Amino acid sequence: MGVDESSRRTFELLANETRLGIISALGEASGEGGYATLSFSELQEATGIEDNGHFNYHLKKLVEEFVEDREDGYALTLAGIRAYQAIVAQQQLPSTEVARSISTAPMSVTVGESSRRGTRTGGSMLSAMSVTSRSNIIPFRREVSM
Structure with missing residues (x-):
């Protein structure tokens, strides 16, 4: 599995509310002594999901x-711990803090798949961009008025 395939699979696994809930429930059940181990029924109860099959x-998609x-x-x-930490960090950081940290960090901007400025539509230009700071790649899409 190449890097692109591995990344795609990781994001597919995490792009589901139930799976994020499972990761969050395991993380929230943990204390200062380490990360918790929960039985199937404890974990299901912690997530609030009543349908056993669902x-x-x-859960099986996340195993391994x-x-x-x-x-x-x-x-x-370890990957689950990192995912949980990312969930918590995103929930605790106000959007103004995210914007401020992005605007003050040294960065480069790539527009679209090459260094184009986007495509013109009517009186505006749509551009898919990714901003690269020292430690983060943040994709976003915005409409720029012309």
């Missing part, structure tokens, strides 16, 4: 990459 389907299936229950893998 819950089991999404983000969740470890142990004898005594389920726990986050």
